[in-house]
Amino acid sequence: MKRQTLAMILVSIVLLLLLIPISIAVMILLDISDISKLFPYSVSSLIITGIGIVLSALIVGFLAKIAALKIYKEEKSAKVAFLAVFFIAVLISAYSINIPRIGPSPQKVIYYTLYENEVYVNPYFGKISLPFEEKDWTKEHGLRPSGYLKREEGIVNGSSGFVFQNITGVYIGIFVYPNSQESPKCENALQDLEERLKNRGWQEVEVPPEALEKRNFIGRLINAKMLQQGSKAVYLECSDVMAYGRLIILYGEKKEVIELASILS
Structure with missing residues (x-):
């Protein structure tokens, strides 16, 4: 059990390290898409940032869930891993993502x-x-x-x-x-x-x-x-x-x- 937990922690750390490049890729895709036309320009950047944060966290969370299923072989542990990594990813993204830093568009x-x-x-x-x-x-x-x-x-x-x-x-x-x-x-x-x-x-x-x-x-x-x-x-x-x-x-x-x-x- 200790080995499984240690393995899951290491996998989670690796996934969270990948969060920033994943977030940047998601934000660029959202930024150049026409989804921004659905919102007023005065708030579109904030909305797109929020969507990008959630999508990036979901991607990392689902990857953590897949890894947990492989390691623990049970759904309950996989759900716990997903929720833990998802919320940590949201917090990290909220403090690290900023639309103007992503690049011109x-x-x-x-x-x-x-x-x-x-x-x-x-x-x-x-x-x-x-x-x-x-x-x-x-x-x-x-x-x-x-x-x-x-x-x-x-x-x-x-x-x-x-x-x-x-x-x-x-x-x-x-x-x-x-x-x-x-x-x-x-x-x-x-x-x-x-x-x-x-x-x-x-x-x-x-x-x-x-x-x-x-x-x-x-x-x-x-x-x-x-x-x-x-x-x-x-x-x-x-x-x-x-x-x-x-x-x-x-x-x-x-x-x-x-x-x-x-x-x-």
């Missing part, structure tokens, strides 16, 4: 763009996220590009708050493209949109410095354009973010578009 590019703007920090409530609401609009306005890996679009309306009250309705589209160093798809998409707008009578205007001098920029600017028609403006920006090409499209009143462009990471 299209999902993270979008998340950081919308929700990691540390410009506005309230001493009581912490970071204040953009008042973003999902809404498909680029296709309707003839501004949807092609060839992207992932997209998120919607509207930013801060009229009911006290931080972003100057932005009452700016449409935003974020499109993530393959590695900007290896593929010019992001910049090509920007140029295509610029040409489309000019063909519809939009006039190119100088991009205001405040739109380019971002307060919390997380990437490298490749190209930016602004076009105007009446009081409306469209801001197009292609950047290298986390080794991906990120195309941002903003549409709305010119002053509000400039304000939002200066805020986005």
Whole structure:
């Protein structure tokens, strides 16, 4: 019995040592999957992290159960081994897994763009996220590009708050493209949109410095354009973010578009 217990302890230690690589593999698979679209972006990373922790712990727990069945030859001991290893794995994962550490992905590019703007920090409530609401609009306005890996679009309306009250309705589209160093798809998409707008009578205007001098920029600017028609403006920006090409499209009143462009990471 002592030998069996010692063998089970050694197997459990080995499995728990494998927990981190298993967790990373699970998190990467979840991160690049479309499961994130089921949840609001403001909480999707937390939900995906929780799912990843449970799945990783289940995998390690089931492996421990299989090992226990081989060692003890009885179901009761196998169940005990499963539960013990599962709960230990959950605790380890909860303290060791963090979405931003796993690596870049299209999902993270979008998340950081919308929700990691540390410009506005309230001493009581912490970071204040953009008042973003999902809404498909680029296709309707003839501004949807092609060839992207992932997209998120919607509207930013801060009229009911006290931080972003100057932005009452700016449409935003974020499109993530393959590695900007290896593929010019992001910049090509920007140029295509610029040409489309000019063909519809939009006039190119100088991009205001405040739109380019971002307060919390997380990437490298490749190209930016602004076009105007009446009081409306469209801001197009292609950047290298986390080794991906990120195309941002903003549409709305010119002053509000400039304000939002200066805020986005």
